Amino acid sequence: MVDYDQIIVHYHEVALKGGNRDLFEKRLKRNIATALRPYGIHSVMRLRGRMIVSLNPNANRPAILEALQRVFGIAYFAPISLAEQRIEAIQRRVLEHLGDRRFTSFKVDTRRSQKSFPMNSMEVNRVIGAAVQAATGARVDLTDPELTIHIEIFDNQAAIFTEKLSGAGGLPVGTGGKAVSLLSSGIDSPVASFKIMKRGIQIIFVHFHSVPYTSVASKDNVERIVEILNQYQYHSRLYLIPFLEYQQRITSVVPAPYRVIMYRRAMLRMAEAVALRHKALALVTGENVAQVASQTLPNMRAINEVASLPILRPLAGDDKIEIIEKAREIGTYEISTAPYEDCCSLFVPGNPETRANLKRVRELDAQLDHDTLVKEAIEAAEVKEFRWFKEEETETA
Numbered sequence: 001m002v003d004y005d006q007i008i009v010h011y012h013e014v015a016l017k018g019g020n021r022d023l024f025e026k027r028l029k030r031n032i033a034t035a036l037r038p039y040g041i042h043s044v045m046r047l048r049g050r051m052i053v054s055l056n057p058n059a060n061r062p063a064i065l066e067a068l069q070r071v072f073g074i075a076y077f078a079p080i081s082l083a084e085q086r087i088e089a090i091q092r093r094v095l096e097h098l099g100d101r102r103f104t105s106f107k108v109d110t111r112r113s114q115k116s117f118p119m120n121s122m123e124v125n126r127v128i129g130a131a132v133q134a135a136t137g138a139r140v141d142l143t144d145p146e147l148t149i150h151i152e153i154f155d156n157q158a159a160i161f162t163e164k165l166s167g168a169g170g171l172p173v174g175t176g177g178k179a180v181s182l183l184s185s186g187i188d189s190p191v192a193s194f195k196i197m198k199r200g201i202q203i204i205f206v207h208f209h210s211v212p213y214t215s216v217a218s219k220d221n222v223e224r225i226v227e228i229l230n231q232y233q234y235h236s237r238l239y240l241i242p243f244l245e246y247q248q249r250i251t252s253v254v255p256a257p258y259r260v261i262m263y264r265r266a267m268l269r270m271a272e273a274v275a276l277r278h279k280a281l282a283l284v285t286g287e288n289v290a291q292v293a294s295q296t297l298p299n300m301r302a303i304n305e306v307a308s309l310p311i312l313r314p315l316a317g318d319d320k321i322e323i324i325e326k327a328r329e330i331g332t333y334e335i336s337t338a339p340y341e342d343c344c345s346l347f348v349p350g351n352p353e354t355r356a357n358l359k360r361v362r363e364l365d366a367q368l369d370h371d372t373l374v375k376e377a378i379e380a381a382e383v384k385e386f387r388w389f390k391e392e393e394t395e396t397a
C-alpha cells in the first residue's frame with residue numbers, strides 16, 4: 001500500500017433523506033474521531049458528502065484501518081493521495097500513487113463533484129488513462145479491470161485511491177436515540193444488541209444474575225461481551241442486577257411450569273425501569289421465535305404484556321446458524337459458549353409450560369408486589385461504565 005496521510009470516508013446517501021443529514025454527518029464525524037483517537041489522527045473534515053481523515057505522521061495506520069471497519073454509517077473508505085486540482089498535478093500524483101505496482105489491466109473512474117473543474121469526468125478518465133497506459137504498459141479494461149484508479153474532484157483538490165475498503169454500513173450510533181438491551185451471556189442477545197446498534201441506537205445493557213446461587217462466571221462473561229460490543233459505540237453502561245431475591249419470591253408462589261414466564265416478565269419490568277431512568281425508548285432481546293419453551297407465541301404474548309415500551313427482537317426470524325455466524329464475526333461466540341449457569345435454569349424443573357394461559361399468568365402475577373421488587377433490585381444493581389479508550393492511551397499530538 002502507498003504511503004498515505006489521509007483517508008477518504010464515504011457513506012450511503014440513501015440514509016440521508018430529509019432533514020437528518022446534518023445530524024447523521026455530525027454524529028458520524030464525532031464517532032470517527034472517537035474511534036480513531038487512540039491512534040494519532042489530526043482531524044476529521046466534512047466535505048461535500050464525504051469525510052477526510054488526516055493522520056499524524058506517527059499514526060498507527062493498521063489500527064486506524066481496523067477501527068474504521070467498525071464505525072457504523074460508513075459505506076467504504078480508502079487511503080488516498082491528494083493532488084492540487086490541475087490535470088498535470090493529478091496525473092503526476094496518480095503515477096506516484098501507483099509506484100512500482102504491477103497490473104495488466106485497469107480503468108480510471110472519476111467523480112467530479114466540483115463542476116468548476118474545466119474537464120468532465122470522461123475527459124479526466126481519458127487523459128489519466130492514457131498516461132497510466134504509457135507509464136505501465138497495462139491495458140484499459142472497462143468491464144473487468146485488475147485495478148480501478150479512483151479520482152474524486154471536490155473542494156479545490158483531487159483525491160486518488162486504489163484500495164477501497166468496506167465499511168460496516170448501518171447508521172452512526174447515537175443518531176437514533178437509546179434502547180435498553182437484555183443481555184444474557186448466551187449467543188443470541190449479544191448479536192441482537194449488535195444489530196440494533198448498527199441502526200444507530202445507543203445501547204444500555206442490563207444483565208440479571210443470581211449470585212451467589214450461580215457462579216460469577218456469567219457476570220464476567222457479560223462484561224467481556226460488553227467490552228467487545230463497546231468497540232462499536234465507545235461508551236457503554238452495564239447494569240448488573242441481582243435477581244435472586246425476586247426469583248425466590250416468584251418460586252414461593254408460582255408453580256414450576258410457569259416460573260420461566262414469570263422470570264421473563266420480571267426481567268422486562270426491571271429493564272423498563274432502567275429504560276425510563278435513561279429516557280431510552282425501547283427494549284431489545286435476543287428472542288427467536290420457537291427456539292425454546294419461553295419463546296412460543298403464546299408465551300411471548302404472556303411475557304410481552306408487562307412492558308409498555310416497544311420490544312425489539314431483531315433475531316425473531318433468524319436461523320440459529322445465521323446467528324452463530326454473526327456471533328463469530330463479532331467475536332462474542334467464544335465467550336457465549338464458555339460454560340456458565342443461567343439464572344433462568346434456577347428452580348425450574350424439566351417441563352416448562354409452552355402454551356401459557358393468560359388468565360392464569362395474571363392471577364399468579366397479582367400475588368406479588370412487583371413495583372417494590374423492581375425498585376429494590378435496581379437499587380442494588382452494580383453499574384459499570386466502559387470506555388473505548390483511556391485518556392493516557394491516546395497518541396494525539
Ligand code: ATP
Binds near residue numbers: 184188207
Ligand atoms: P440468549 O442466547 O440471548 O441467552 P436464549 O436463546 O438463551 O437467548 P432465553 O434464555 O429464553 O433465550 O432468553 C431470551 C432473551 O431474554 C435473551 O435473548 C435475553 O435478551 C434475555 N435474557 C435471558 N436471560 C437473561 C439474563 N440473565 N440477563 C439479561 N437478559 C436475559
Ligand code: MG
Binds near residue numbers: 186
Ligand atoms: Mg439464554
